[in-house]
Amino acid sequence: MSAQYKITNTIKTLRFFANEMTQQELASKVGVTRQTIMAIEKGKYSPSLEVAFKIALVFGRPFDEVFAYEKITD
Numbered sequence: 001m002s003a004q005y006k007i008t009n010t011i012k013t014l015r016f017f018a019n020e021m022t023q024q025e026l027a028s029k030v031g032v033t034r035q036t037i038m039a040i041e042k043g044k045y046s047p048s049l050e051v052a053f054k055i056a057l058v059f060g061r062p063f064d065e066v067f068a069y070e071k072i073t074d
Helices: 011-017 023-030 034-041 049-059
Strands: 005-009 067-071
Touching: 011 023, 011 034, 023 034, 023 049, 034 049
Parallel strands: none
Antiparallel strands: 005 067
16 A cells, blocks of 8 residues: 655745735735635645745745655554
8 A cells, every 4th residue: 555645834834934924925926826825835735836936935945844745644
């Protein structure tokens, strides 16, 4: 049986430490909707690589500080 993985992120924390940036502000900087940012934050939607890199660039953080691909534990 193969292992299950999920994409996790620290977007909500990064927004808080970026002068409490709103989801809408981040969405505008990245070029997506607020609903997209909300879904990515909650792990309901996996962003395209381009969107993921844009999010990391907005915060000036390395990609792997924003996103992780983690094994789901039982």
